[in-house]
Amino acid sequence: MPASALPNQRPVDLGPLDIALTPGGDGVLYARSPIELGSYEDRVTLWLDRWAALRPDQIFLAERxxxxxxxxxxxxxxxxxxxxxxxxxxxxxxxxxxxxxxxxxxxxxxxxxxxxxxxxxxxxxxxxxxxxxxxxxxxxxxxxxxxxxxxxxxxxxxxxxxxxxxxxxxxxxxxxxxxxxxxxxxxxxxxxxxxxxxxxxxxxxxGPRTIAKFMFTSGSTAAPKAVITTQRMLCANQAMIARALRFLASEPPVLLDWLPWSHSFGGNQNFNLVLAHGGTLYIDAGRPTPDGIAATLANLREISPTLHFNVPAGIEMLLPHLAREKKLATNFFRHLRLTFFAGAPIGRATYETWNEAAAAACGETILAMSGYGATESGPATTFWTPAIRAEGGVGLPLPGAELKLTPRGEKLEVRVKGPNVTPGYWRDPDATQQAFDDEGFFRLGDALRLADAAQPRQGFCFDGRVGEDFKLATGTWVSTGPLREACRAALAPFAQDVVLTGAGQPFAGAFVFPNFAACKSLGLDPAATPVEIVAHPKVRAKFQALLDTFASATGGSSRRIARLILLSEPASAAAGELTDKQALNAEAVLTNRADLLPGLFSATPPAQVIIAAATPAEHRQDFVIAK
CATH class of the missing domain: 3.40.50.980 (Rossmann fold)
Known part of the structure; x- marks a missing residue:
């Protein structure tokens, strides 16, 4: 069915997705796709054999x-x-x-x-x-x-x-x-x-049970675990994706992709998607960082992809350049069928800006979609489609995937079963045993919720990491996933990302990584350093105003941020604060910057803490800089 979720959207042939729900005991809910997966290859190299025979001169890979x-x-x-x-x-x-x-x-x-x-x-x-x-x-x-x-x-x-x-x-x-x-x-x-x-x-x-790879979990403070990745997992996952992205059967994909092959998104999903469909992958040496974006932009001036995979931070970093440079935008959107983002929800403002950039460049909007998965599930488990209206949604189960949602406190912990799921962790029988429940479902450690219980076809929304939620001193649970995204949206575009904290405290606080480029647009010197940026009066005033608005618009203590600290020192990959796909590792950030926590929650906070106007006046302070 050609998707047309937005006016004048470029047509793209997508397969149908659906959901069948079955209630279990003790509040458990089972969800699966009623669409059959069908047959698929039993080893990855059959794809290479096929295209080497059918398209021997087709470019498979390219690098500068x-x-x-x-x-x-x-x-x-x-x-x-x-x-x-x-x-x-x-x-x-x-x-x-x-x-x-x-x-x-x-x-x-x-x-x-x-x-x-x-x-x-x-x-x-x-x-x-x-x-x-x-x-x-x-x-x-x-x-x-x-x-x-x-x-x-x-x-x-x-x-x-x-x-x-x-x-x-x-x-x-x-x-x-x-x-x-x-x-x-x-x-x-x-x-x-x-x-x-x-x-x-x-x-x-x-064959299908042969181990293909060991993919390592990111590992924050503990040693990374080796996820056993079989040939069946990789082949089945591509079959699941192909049922959703039906156009791939007749349109071999062209990708310019930076996502690292040490991570499941880039190394399993994207690489194998190109290989399975006889496409071409241009290896992008760029990164969605201030220093790395130049290489990506140079590549996009030459390469017109048909698919674009990225994390939300990468899309956000591209958008200002697409708005300023018409030739870049025209080349980028020329053949693009859709963009796919994962790792975090995309903000409403970013989504609207994406559509504006596409319409200005090619006269059409370009479908942006997402999904949910994990290293242990190959990774793809659910896909979002244009028929789903829920903001922040991760979609419906792909054919072949079965979800089990188990009550855990106020949330539903998601577990998964299917041919795309790992048999366990290499040389770690204890971790493997703990990862599976008594019905053979793999515990992913995340929570999902139905966007609309009365309309299950609206799919699921990500509801945070179960282990990252915390309880305030009042006994109220803070659901970190939704609150983090609400905070990011409230501080956009001036905040790159946020990390929440507050276990055992009377309120929730946040460490904020500023978007330095956006902050400079407030009238700062283009050459201003990060320390100078977060110290600038205009930046201080902007964050104070945004925090005040967010705090006054939300409800109780579990849904608001009472205090925050701006960080002048970017997240460090070397210290484990950033994963390969440039996502924040919240646990590592809090561990590495633990010296800032006492001040954030002090009864007499230091000047570097920003306090929302809606909090008691005696706790209010001006703020300066945190490194």
Whole structure:
């Protein structure tokens, strides 16, 4: 059905989504799609085989070289190289007990090694570059190496990853593509390996239950867990997505994508979506950060994607450039069928600005949609469609997924079952046992709620992380998910993100990461530093006014922010405050900046605390700066 949720929306062929609800005992609610999933492939490499045969000269992957020129590889070339590498991996004795670890970011070499491991039935683990580059003591990386016992560790740039390679186990082979440290093998040597008959024998044994990857959870203060990701999970999840995005069957996707392959959104959903449908993936070295956005903009001036995947912060960072630069906007929207965001809800103002930018550039609005999932579910579990009107909704179950919503306090904890769900955590039987309930549903740790119980086809809304909710001193529970998004919306566009706190306190408070670019638009010097920005009287006045309005418009203590602190120091990936997809890790932020908490809740707060006008006058103070 062509979607037309907005006037003059560019048509896109989407499959139907539906929901069947079944009540259980003790308030439990089961939700599934009544639409059958149907058959699907039993191993990922069948996609590469198919397109190498049908479209051998089709560009599969492209990345910019140091010279700025796009290096490209076709489906036929990718298959031939991946199979030679697979033979080389088998010759080195790799297995589930001695897997491949990839330290590098997204690249053609990374993709070829991953595909080689899939051909050979050898699990591989793409590791966040933050663990191997930004971490000062490699604590998490050492923990990962200890858990996996890798047989081979690959780092594309041997010089950049030299210290990380040095902490790899002595039993692991070091492999690099360039600048090899002493004793490391070169990727070019492995690529020279001839394809062997042993590969055909091994490949015939690779099936749906074969481990494809170990995907690591982000890990805040605890060590990351290795999510067992099977061939069935990846193949089933693409079949589920294809039922919703029906146009992919006739329109091979073109992506320019930065989302990291060490995360399920980029590495499982997006990479495999391109591979499954014979599309082209341009690897974007940019990031939605003040320093990284320039590379993305340069790429978008050349590449016209048909799909755009991003996090809300990335979309928000693109929008001012699309408004200012007509040629950029025209090229970006020229062939775009839809944008898909995940990781957080998108604000109403951002959604409206997105539509305005699209209409100005191409005369049509472009569908923006979202969904819900997790590393342990492949990731996609629900999709939002234009028929769903609920703001902040995450949609309806995809075909093949079954949800179980279990009362936990005032919330419904979501659990999931389906062919896209992990069998557990590698070498961690206790965590695996705790993750599943007695009916075999995986506990995701999140809460969902029906947007409208009387109209279940309006789907679900995200209701926060169950473990992040806290109780005030009054005994009132604070639902952090909805309150955080309401606070972000109230402070938009001047707040990039917020972290809530207040367990055991009389009110809820927030750490606020300002949007420095938006703050400068208040009349500040374009060269102002973060410290200067949050100290500026105009910025102070703006946040005070926005907080006052938000506090006066909301209800009781569980639905309002009474105090906040502006942070001049951005969230740190090295300190675990940012995940690979640039999402905040609230627990790490609160842990790393715990010295600010006493002042936030003090009876005589320091000047750096902003207090809403609706709170008692004796607690009111002016504010300055927090780092």
């Amino acid at each position: 070289e140091a010279s700025g020129v796009w290096a490209r590889i076709t489906y036929a070339q990718a298959r031939a190289k991946a199979r030679r590498l697979a033979s080389a991996l088998l010759a080195r004795g790799l297995s589930a007990e001695w897997p491949l670890v990839i330290l590098s970011g997204n690249s053609i070499a990374h993709a070829l090694l991953g595909l080689a491991a899939l051909y050979a039935g050898i699990p591989y683990a793409p590791i966040s570059p933050a663990y191997a580059l930004a971490a000062p003591d490699f604590t998490r990386l050492k923990s990962i190496f200890g858990l996996l016992t890798p047989g081979l560790v690959f780092a594309e740039d041997g010089a950049a990853y030299a210290q990380a390679l040095a902490v790899a186990p002595e039993t692991a082979t070091r492999l690099v593509a360039s600048a090899p440290p002493l004793g490391a093998e070169l990727l070019s040597d492995l690529l020279a390996t001839p394809e062997t008959a042993a590969l055909d024998r091994i490949e015939s044994d690779v």
